[in-house]
Structure formats: structure tokens, C-alpha cells
Amino acid sequence: MTGPGDEGAIAAFLAMLAAERGAAVNTLAAYRRDLAGAGDLIGSLVMADRAALAQLGEAWRDLAPASLARKASALRQFYGFLVDEGWRGDDPGDALPRLRPRRSLPRLLSHAEITALFALAEADAGTGDPTALRMLALIELLYGSGLRATELVSLALSAVPRDAPFLTITGKGGQQRLVPVGKRAGAALRGWLRVRPAGGRHVFPSPRGGHLSRVRLFQLLRDLALRAGLDPEKVSPHVLRHAFATHLLEGGADLRVLQTLLGHADIATTQIYTHVDGARLVALVNQRHPLARES
Structure with a gap:
């Protein structure tokens, strides 16, 4: 043929x-x-x-x-x-050459660094300034729901239901998933929507039309990190997504549940987070394995 x-x-x-x-x-x-x-x-x-x-x-x-x-x-x-x-x-x-790349470990933010970042964002939002309310909603959804930067900035108003604590997210490959929104993130989102400029179809519109850009989100987050006394090189939308996953796993979240929340097609992608919680996994085996209990 x-x-x-x-x-x-x-x-x-x-x-x-x-x-x-x-x-x-x-x-x-x-x-x-x-x-x-x-x-x-x-x-x-x-x-x-x-x-x-x-x-x-x-x-x-x-x-x-x-x-x-x-x-x-x-x-x-x-x-x-x-x-x-x-x-x-x-x-x-x-x-063709075969070489399996070493998968880089995600940069991590400690609980103390997360606390410092959110303390400043909440203080700014307390003034009622619309820009500050938007910033709080952005970081709450990055860290509270684990959204990718593109998923966040392109979030449509139609994806935010009034009576259900979920967002309908269209992720990589056009795959849709439901993402739960916690109480804090939900409150921050409602606070922003009350002052959001009218018009447009995106939750985070751009003054020039369309939606907030990924680059602008990156800039806003690094500025917040700098003012919070953190190294801005350590903070990005993706780092907050990593923190969401890492801290959920530390809290006992199931890896399969985490896979669903993050929108990973392959569980192997999610397994990169298991390195951060090795001590908890060892303790779990020591406490729950039948032979460990017998000894």
C-alpha cells in the first residue's frame, strides 16, 4: 500500500x-x-x-x-x-535512543509559608479592595482546589453553580471533572463575584477582554509572595497546586481520590507525591499491618 x-x-x-x-x-x-x-x-x-x-x-x-x-x-x-x-x-x-528521564520532584511550600501567604492575602481582602478580593479567590482556588493555572484563569461563570460546592473544570485533552470547593475557597469566590466587573463570561475577566492571562497570574502571585516575606522564586501557581496535593496526602487522602481531584489521566503521575510523605506511609504500615500488630 x-x-x-x-x-x-x-x-x-x-x-x-x-x-x-x-x-x-x-x-x-x-x-x-x-x-x-x-x-x-x-x-x-x-x-x-x-x-x-x-x-x-x-x-x-x-x-x-x-x-x-x-x-x-x-x-x-x-x-x-x-x-x-x-x-x-x-x-x-x-x-531511536532510549533514555528514561528522571522525574523532577515538585517544589514544596511548608505549612508556615502557606499560612504567611494567606495571612497577607486575607488582610488585603479585608479592606474590600476588588483587586485584593480577586487575589484571595485566585490563591484559594489554586491551593484549596488544586486547579491548574490555565484551568483557573479560563474558568467560566457557567462552571460555578449557585447551589453546589463543585466547579466543572475542563482540563487537559478537553476532559471534564468536578472539583470540590471548600468553605474558605467558596467564601473567597463569592466575595470576588460580588465585586467582579459586569460583563464577560469568565470568572476572572481581563480589562482588555477575555480572561486574566497565565502570565499576569504568575506576576500577581510572586508579588504577593514577596510582600509576605517569601522567596518569590519558590512560589508559582503550579507550586500551590503541588502544595494542595502534598498537604492532602499528608492529611490522609487516598491516592486515587487525589488523582481524580488533580485530573491526572494516569495514576503514575499522581504517585510523584508519595515521596513527600514517606514517614506517614512507614508509620501506617507499622500500625496497620497484621504482622506488625502481632509483634
Whole structure:
């Protein structure tokens, strides 16, 4: 069977990822860049043999391990797709370099640092200033509900029900999940909605239209951290999401529940948080295991 050229094959591969796996726009763009970059190095990907792919290991030798693993994974999936479609009779993907990147541990904020951050935000909000009320709502939802930065800034008014303590969140790959909103976060959110400028469809609108940007959220959070006496380099929306997960796990949350709350498709992604609570896990085994109780 005669297959398409590189451009057609890549377009078909990306269409499959979007339709069958729900790949997000950013993920598709990254795959397109990786495949195009490989093609620039070795020529036609559709026609490439194992010797050509082996050359990529040398060309990529200076890349960070995570970047190398991502590029190789994109190509392996691409060649698997070509074989499945009958556009190639062999899969040369085994010639690609294999390197499992070490997963970086999330930066953490202590309970004391969280307390300092929220004490300042609450004091600011106590003045009734709309900007301060918005800031309190933002950090309450980051730390209290574990939202991703994009999920937070793009949160639609329609996703905030009046009579249920849940938000309807559209996460990566367009997957929807219900996220509980605690009493503190709910109170902060209601306080902001009372003074929120009219118009628009987002909970956190931008004066220029649309919604608050991720960059602006990052800036606001670092400014708050600096005024609270914290190292602003340690504080970001993602760090507050990590703190949400870490502190819930410390409090006894089940890993599967945490997976659902965070919107992780794979439990392996959630398991990165288990390193932060090793002492509790050891104590749990010592207290609950039948043989431990007998001894």
C-alpha cells in the first residue's frame, strides 16, 4: 500500500491523536515540532530506515534527558501509527535512543509559608479592595482546589453553580471533572463575584477582554509572595497546586481520590507525591499491618 508523504502522514497522525486520545492543542503542536525537527535532520520520516533514525541519537546528544525522551517518544508513536495504517511494513522506532528521564520532584511550600501567604492575602481582602478580593479567590482556588493555572484563569461563570460546592473544570485533552470547593475557597469566590466587573463570561475577566492571562497570574502571585516575606522564586501557581496535593496526602487522602481531584489521566503521575510523605506511609504500615500488630 502506498502511503502519503511526510506532510500528509504527520497530519493524519495528529488527527488520530486528537480524535482517539483527546490530545490537547499544545500537545499536538509539540508533536508537530518534534516530527518536523527530526525530518529536518534526516530527510523523509516516512521513508527513513533504522540507520537514519540511529543518527538522531548523535544529533540529540546535547539535549536534556526529558527533551530527548519526548522527541523519541513522538517518533516511536508516529512509526507505530504508520505500521497500523499499513503505510509501512516495518517499524524502525527501535533504533531511536532510549533514555528514561528522571522525574523532577515538585517544589514544596511548608505549612508556615502557606499560612504567611494567606495571612497577607486575607488582610488585603479585608479592606474590600476588588483587586485584593480577586487575589484571595485566585490563591484559594489554586491551593484549596488544586486547579491548574490555565484551568483557573479560563474558568467560566457557567462552571460555578449557585447551589453546589463543585466547579466543572475542563482540563487537559478537553476532559471534564468536578472539583470540590471548600468553605474558605467558596467564601473567597463569592466575595470576588460580588465585586467582579459586569460583563464577560469568565470568572476572572481581563480589562482588555477575555480572561486574566497565565502570565499576569504568575506576576500577581510572586508579588504577593514577596510582600509576605517569601522567596518569590519558590512560589508559582503550579507550586500551590503541588502544595494542595502534598498537604492532602499528608492529611490522609487516598491516592486515587487525589488523582481524580488533580485530573491526572494516569495514576503514575499522581504517585510523584508519595515521596513527600514517606514517614506517614512507614508509620501506617507499622500500625496497620497484621504482622506488625502481632509483634
